[in-house]
Amino acid sequence: MGSFVNPFKIGKTYTPENFIDRKEEYSYLCNAVESGNNVVVVGPRRFGKTWLLQKFIAEGGYPVIYLDLFGCFSLKGFVQKMMKQAYELLKGKNPMSFVGRYLKHIAKHVSFSFDVGGISFSIDNDLSDELLIEQMYELLEGVQKDLKKKLVVVLDEFQAYKSISEKLPESLRSFYQTQKDVVFVFSGSMRHMIEELFFEKSGVLYHSSLRVDIGKTLPEDESIEYIVENFNSTGKKIILEDAKRIYRLTKGHPYFLQLLCYELWDKAGELISEEEIDVIFDSLCERESYGYELIIETLEYKYLKNVLKLISEQTDGYFSIANLQKYKIPNATTLNNLLKKLTERGIIEKFGRGKYQIIDPLFERYVMVRME
Known part of the structure; x- marks a missing residue:
């Protein structure tokens, strides 16, 4: 990339130009x-x-x-x-x-x-x-x-x-x-x-x-503006819709937004495409898959996979009879206990009344695609 340096930063070192909102x-x-x-x-x-x-x-x-x-x-x-x-x-x-x-x-x-x-x-x-x-x-x-x-x-x-x-x-x-x-x-x-x-x-x-x-995700408009500006000012090119896709995939999570952008800037061509975004996001998921498998094996909670699938695929109505039956969770008490344990472990977060989300968007992708 000539004299350009990857503008996206991950890790603990604060840089003012990468601080969003x-x-x-x-x-x-x-x-x-x-x-x-x-x-x-x-x-x-x-x-x-x-x-x-x-x-x-x-x-x-x-x-x-x-x-x-x-x-x-x-x-x-x-x-x-x-x-x-x-x-x-x-x-x-x-x-x-x-x-x-x-x-x-x-x-x-x-x-x-x-x-x-x-x-x-x-x-x-x-x-x-x-x-x-x-x-x-x-x-x-x-x-x-x-x-x-x-x-x-x-x-x-x-x-x-x-x-x-x-x-x-x-x-x-x-x-x-x-x-x-x-x-x-x-x-x-x-x-x-x-x-x-x-x-x-x-x-x-x-x-x-x-x-x-610090419980809310980054604001969409400001994040998209940040993505577009940092790609387009450092020898790359990304259109607005693809910047929005990066935001949607990472759900505005600060670390994973920076990580996906960093990997894209480093590995993709001069013009960032939707296909490259998906390929690199999935490669990140694959890279982390061993760690995700260890998390699941270590927790050893019965019905853990069922509850993770439920949260990753549904936005509400977790305790409905239809969802309990669909995801083969025996009863509401079992679901409630697992939601509490996963929250305490920092794996899921409660956003609003009765709404949960897997915090790590790569783990959520792993659950949706790889977990049966």
Whole structure:
């Protein structure tokens, strides 16, 4: 393609030119933080939560410590990563001075080293979780005071907190009830776990945060305009109807829209055709089929395939006698239980009253075409 570079992006790295819509959600997030409120960003996997957070980090104007809990497997590792980010946020030049100032109660247990990734901090193994948690909050409080402005701590994939410490949510609540200049932004893709923690009365963090829901798909008109512009300005050509087909196949799912466009730009000819769109979409489905087979085998739910076929082929009336008989589901209770389990697993999402959808459009295609 000469000097042109594939304009479509996938993965966790935010690029402003590839950020579609989410204006309302981003504005709400900024206003909530400005008001000193903690925020929870909720949505299915690969639905753009991390890009929304990275946009906020890049453009929100606040000092931010960002931690992805999927990359942390212990409280010690979590605190070590927080120390590294705090040091870099302060543009520190003397690690010993940093440790002595912000972690004075455990200074003798902390060491540091430098490598290609910058500085790394290490903490001895013989410190209690209680002391580590206490020092973590002292670090945040000290950094905020020295920065003299609101500090935002982003905790991505927060449903994984149990791998760090069961006490983390309770300790967070205690901390931010007394410290108003450190604001927390939580994100989670396992909706039912986040709901239980933040929005049910029994949850430890109930009524502690405002909610930003990334539950809706991308708007059709803006997505189609984005597709056409990015193909036609980089040496390719796509007509409006074919851009609409890309949107329909991916159902406006942010990740899969970018993925299909990326593969099309990379593999198709100069003029994008409807046939190429279908062939490449099916090839993506084939590429993922082994993973989909594993999902089905691992879950081992009786009538799982029946329920998935029902959801992929019907838009409503799931509990009608005709549909239960057609898909050989014994009764409404069985269907309801499976819908609940699949929702908790993040495989399907509820959109409106009594309407469900398989979140991954490639998996939906697999169910419709490959599953008997």
